[in-house]
Amino acid sequence: MKRRWLLLGAFSGAVLALGGGSLALVRPGLRDGKLTESGRDVFGGAARGLLDGTARADEIAPLFARIDTLVTGLPQHAQGELSQLLALLESAPGRRGFAGLARPWTEASVPEIQDALQSMRVSSVSLRQQAYQALHDIVGAAYFSDEAAWAFLDYPGPKAI
Amino acid sequence: MSSLPDPVRDGLKRGWRVNGGPYAKAPARIVCDVVVVGSGAGAGITADLLTQAGLDVVIVEEGPLKSSADFRQHESDAYPSLYQESAARKTADKAINILQGRCVGGSTTVNWTSSFRTPVETLEYWRANYKLEGFDNDTLAPYFTQAERRLNIATWLEPPNENNDLLRRGAAKLGIPAAAIARNVKGCWNLGSCGMGCPTNAKQSMLVTTIPAALDRGATLLVETRADRFDIANGKVHGLRCVSVRPNGAAVTGSESTIVARHYVLAAGAINSPAVLLRSEAPDPHGCLGRRTFLHPVVLSAAVLEQKVAGWQGAPQSIYTDHFLHTEPIDGRMGFKLEAPPLHPVIFASTVAGFGRTQARALKQFAHTHVLLALLRDGFHPHSEGGEVKLRGDGSPSLDYPLNDYVMEGGRRALLAMAEIQFAAGAREVLPVHELASPYTSWPQARDAIHGLPMKPLLTKVVSAHVMGGCAFAGEERLGVARPDGVHWQLDNLSIHDGSLFPTSIGANPQLSIYGITNRLAQALAKRLTGRDVILA
Numbered sequence: 300m301k302r303r304w305l306l307l308g309a310f311s312g313a314v315l316a317l318g319g320g321s322l323a324l325v326r327p328g329l330r331d332g333k334l335t336e337s338g339r340d341v342f343g344g345a346a347r348g349l350l351d352g353t354a355r356a357d358e359i360a361p362l363f364a365r366i367d368t369l370v371t372g373l374p375q376h377a378q379g380e381l382s383q384l385l386a387l388l389e390s391a392p393g394r395r396g397f398a399g400l401a402r403p404w405t406e407a408s409v410p411e412i413q414d415a416l417q418s419m420r421v422s423s424v425s426l427r428q429q430a431y432q433a434l435h436d437i438v439g440a441a442y443f444s445d446e447a448a449w450a451f452l453d454y455p456g457p458k459a460i
Numbered sequence: 461m462s463s464l465p466d467p468v469r470d471g472l473k474r475g476w477r478v479n480g481g482p483y484a485k486a487p488a489r490i491v492c493d494v495v496v497v498g499s500g501a502g503a504g505i506t507a508d509l510l511t512q513a514g515l516d517v518v519i520v521e522e523g524p525l526k527s528s529a530d531f532r533q534h535e536s537d538a539y540p541s542l543y544q545e546s547a548a549r550k551t552a553d554k555a556i557n558i559l560q561g562r563c564v565g566g567s568t569t570v571n572w573t574s575s576f577r578t579p580v581e582t583l584e585y586w587r588a589n590y591k592l593e594g595f596d597n598d599t600l601a602p603y604f605t606q607a608e609r610r611l612n613i614a615t616w617l618e619p620p621n622e623n624n625d626l627l628r629r630g631a632a633k634l635g636i637p638a639a640a641i642a643r644n645v646k647g648c649w650n651l652g653s654c655g656m657g658c659p660t661n662a663k664q665s666m667l668v669t670t671i672p673a674a675l676d677r678g679a680t681l682l683v684e685t686r687a688d689r690f691d692i693a694n695g696k697v698h699g700l701r702c703v704s705v706r707p708n709g710a711a712v713t714g715s716e717s718t719i720v721a722r723h724y725v726l727a728a729g730a731i732n733s734p735a736v737l738l739r740s741e742a743p744d745p746h747g748c749l750g751r752r753t754f755l756h757p758v759v760l761s762a763a764v765l766e767q768k769v770a771g772w773q774g775a776p777q778s779i780y781t782d783h784f785l786h787t788e789p790i791d792g793r794m795g796f797k798l799e800a801p802p803l804h805p806v807i808f809a810s811t812v813a814g815f816g817r818t819q820a821r822a823l824k825q826f827a828h829t830h831v832l833l834a835l836l837r838d839g840f841h842p843h844s845e846g847g848e849v850k851l852r853g854d855g856s857p858s859l860d861y862p863l864n865d866y867v868m869e870g871g872r873r874a875l876l877a878m879a880e881i882q883f884a885a886g887a888r889e890v891l892p893v894h895e896l897a898s899p900y901t902s903w904p905q906a907r908d909a910i911h912g913l914p915m916k917p918l919l920t921k922v923v924s925a926h927v928m929g930g931c932a933f934a935g936e937e938r939l940g941v942a943r944p945d946g947v948h949w950q951l952d953n954l955s956i957h958d959g960s961l962f963p964t965s966i967g968a969n970p971q972l973s974i975y976g977i978t979n980r981l982a983q984a985l986a987k988r989l990t991g992r993d994v995i996l997a
Contacts, residue, residue: 332708348815349815349816349819350815351815351816351817351820352816352817352819352821353819353820353823368540369540369546371540371707371708372539372540372546372707373545373546373548373708374545375710375854376852376854376856377545378708413816416815420815420895421895421896421919425553428918428919429553429554429918432554432918433554435810435815436548436810439806439810440806440809440810442809443806443808444534444535444536448805449805451823452805452823452824452826452827454772454804454805454826454827457532457534457651457653458533458651460463460464460649460651460659460660
């Protein structure tokens, strides 16, 4: 997949340059349109924070396959950007400097992840806001695309015809 | 899966000529009278009329051919297969999510059926500012009437669903006039699944009306095929180069084909039409191409009611108010139209702001949630120049649409107006869809809070389902890309027949504007090419 680091802008470029840029380059978030282990780590952690109060712990891992399906439908430019974003968020300098998360996504507590999500959500740096919204929208779409999640919403599903 | 008859599958059995995707590969070279790029509102009307005139027409559609038997009313099927970029197309700064169809029938296959003629004040503005003589209500009326008859457009007389009736009741309490919306449906089952493809074929989209008519008359449809670029030389188009695409739009290597026609009609929608011309390096002496692209930027307000609303159920968008389009001059502060959209799990969960237990609380109240949206009327003020379509390195289009202070001031007034109506309708709480808002339990509390919200992109949730402009038509060459008859100012055998022609936004859901105006343009084109008179009937 073509990597266009310039798209991520000066802020993330600086974060990557400080240490970890080369690491992120070899650890993309997507490979052949599917989440890599790095990508799963980021989405797994983000989903724990985002869906706290909605999803059970055992409902997080099944999200990965649904995210893969969703990502497969995205055009190549969007897949490329998402892959870079996940690489940035997973790398230690990106996680600390960009997401504001001290511990890895797999180890951080729900409150720690939620603090990081909130700091990105209301950041004055638009790229951090975009990152939050990408995680928010993809996790929400993946979770609620499954019929099993509809009971939480009291949504009966479509009428049979 | 629907067990009802499927007119598209029946047509395929009758021998419709369809190539690309799962059907026979398209020949490397096709020769025809007219090639129509796209299969949405403008393309469908054009193909219907040109085949009536006896012309050999080829229709090129980037998306797949899906029909009622495929429409399961599931968002997880519909968004990847029927929408541009899986319904996640975004502006360059990712501040606006754009819903646009990408399938046979285009956006008409997935829209919510709202049908309005082009407002008189919009036409007046076009005549005054874009020299579009003859674009007045009386001249256009027969073309609208024909489109309304062809697509069964009529005021929806069934009682509105609760989501819409709350708009009616709230507005009435405040003395704000609201009315029923006309819809293009025939025998509608009132399911509320219009956005996922109509499973009963009640919606009179291009998928079940004009495109089948054209195919029955011998037109050829290429699906999962992208119009890449025109070959242009000496002020004429000499061919259209196409490429097969995968479901996510990636080109299939070695799948190129060329279509050679007497005349070319571009109707790919108001992001992709300018993009085809940009990729083609079409002449643009006045720098109009791709500029002034409008979105009707939409802001949203959610409310929780004591009673169940079930916003997924029943005809979406059956009540509207234009009150806030008329409180200011058209070129004054930004006006807006209010409607009540359908609610389904994926779109709701990804649109409602917040996360964790706060969002869980909002989601838990989904069945009691009512949502209003405000379509901001862009393009009528010097500070509302819309966006610009540009090309990425891979040739795909990107829309740069800055949400400036002028637009966002309109957004703030819209959030205020919606909250006041929702409280008047009996809302227990109102949540403006904004990252810094919280649920407010009274109108004074909401009013004070909304006045204090920073109306910034990426904090304020902004979406759009109406893309217009970028290839404006105008009565003077310096003002537009196309002439008033839709023919490209510099390329005499190329016409543009879609919403990209509009020099401003419409100020109403645009499908009927596209039907009516392209009906007029296509009748004139048929006459020019064949000498025959045809009408939409």
